[in-house]
Amino acid sequence: MKNLFISLLLLISVPSFAGSQSNGKAQFSAENIANFAKQVEHYAARQGARAFIISRVGSDPDSLPRGINFTHTAIAIYSQISLKNGKKAKGYVIHNLYQRSKQPHISDLVTDYPVDFFWGVHQLKAGITIPTPAVQQKLIEAISNGSNKMLHNPNYSVISNPMNNQYQNCTEHTLLVLNSAIYKTTNLTRLYANNKAYFKPQVVRTSPFKLLLGNVFVKGVSTADHGSKVKTATFTTITNYLNDYGLLYKSVTLNAQGKITSNI
């Protein structure tokens, strides 16, 4: 009886959240990661994507709360990249909000490249959401004019509420940059009002017990910005948002075997 009680408590505590960090340990060989990263780039390039939303699986997928398929989301921009050897290359630069590894309640904006992005993943699987060309152009302009920096709130919570600016995670930041591009504004009052009016976040289905304890003891996890239900932005809900308003060109999940699955 005693053991059963303890086992039950252990079970409800098992699901975990993954933060968005940049220095993950490689779970696959360098060759596999580099090849997969190129595969993702080539897929997006074949679609003519100048800007798209990219997502990865940064922790054990079995440990993720139901309905959350990816753990980190960012914006990839087709760019001319000047290399240290003097050459110029064409490929995607990824504009991220990453949680600090030693201060997980703080985030930084970091640009990296597909191999960096996929380095620590637990699955060679990418979420690729390509907006319409008009939205792509506005996204490029938003990144070029520094809107992403103006919208950054470094107070990080892995389950931040996209309806207010108390905390911000990678996906909320991506949503803000996207809407900043669409509405041509960095006015946070207007952007959060529009999130409330038009964006449907994901309900985080996990143990209230775990949320309570995580909230108290773990930096980078907070429910202080939420009401009775914990809801957050995800790759999937951003994709649905674009689709609902006719701003989506294509959204797929791509794996290392080359299997392409539509997300819509």
Add this chain to the structure above:
Amino acid sequence: MKNLLIKTIAISLLATLSSFTMADSAASTHASKASKHSALAGGHSVVGSVGAAASVVAIPLIVIGSAGVVSAAAGAELLDSNAAFAPLEISDEIILQDPSPAAAMQ
């Protein structure tokens, strides 16, 4: 009964905290970027050249039409036409972020 309660709370706390921490430690205790560079430099079956070339500057591009007229974002028009969906070129080089100062000193 009191002991059981204390034990249960202690184990639950440990389980909960370890599951949160696991997500973080999976990222923070890992190989440095210097090892990423060296791992790729030693690869034999990577698509493209294994330059692991760290970038210094990146400029967003909007390419108009199949002729590949390249311009920076400002002033360029990406039209809702077939040209907007034309395939883009991807270079073969493996491009990486520069390692952190600490990793660079190793």
